[in-house]
Amino acid sequence: MTAYTATVTVRLKGGVLDPEAETTRGALERLGFELDSLRSADVFEIDLDAESSADAEERAGEMAERxxxxxxxxDYTVAVEER
Amino acid sequence: MTAYTATVTVRLKGGVLDPEAETTRGALERLGFELDSLRSADVFEIDLDAESSADAEERAGEMAERxxxxxxxxDYTVAVEER
Incomplete structure (x- = not known):
């Protein structure tokens, strides 16, 4: 078994309203910052032991699905690296 | 001016309790997943125009600070790429 860290990034699908991101963008603009757009995402960094990188990626993908x-x-993406 | 996307990742400092992550970890374990630990982070993907990559990084860093x-x-990290 090898120790891996799987990083699962969860983003809203295109077209889904993101009021939190809109609020953050508005607050930045009121502070004087110029920006075109802002998207928010949640990241989960999961430490786990697995037989292989592919196994770690599959299990992290199942955690995202479930x-x-x-x-x-x-939508979500999974990236795995040894730790 | 060049169009960049700055990705700001905001993590809790080491030692700061993260009850949301603990709840998520417990829920994954109740679903039968085995994991050593789980950390959560917030990511902001900011589209902005800047003179240079360094300029984009500096402005995104100020947004994080403010x-x-x-x-x-x-703690936060900033990564910049052209879009």
């Missing part, structure tokens, strides 16, 4: 992401509104 | 991160409890 709990971390809502497939109706979210 | 609004996106709370320096008492958060």
């Amino acid at each position: 709990l971390l992401a809502n497939p109706t509104i979210h | 609004l996106l991160a709370n320096p008492t409890i958060h």
Whole structure:
């Protein structure tokens, strides 16, 4: 078994409204910052032991499917590295 | 001016309790997943126009200092790429 860190990034799908990001963008603009757009995402860094990098990636993907992401509104990506 | 995307990742500092992450970890374990630990982070992807990559990074860092991160409890990193 090898120790891996799997990073699961959960983003809203295109077209899904993100009022929190809009609020943050407005607050930055009121502070005088210029920006074109702002998107927010949630990241989960998961330390786990697995037989291989592919195994770690598959298990982290299952965690995203079952709990971390809502497939109706979210897309997710998984990146794995040894720790 | 060049179009950049600055990615600001905001993490809790080491030693700061993260009850949301603990709840997520417990829920994953109840679903039968095995993991050693789980950390959560917030990511802001900011599209902005800047003179240079260094300029974009500096402005995104200021946004983190002023609004996106709370320096008492958060660390942040900034990554910039052309879009």
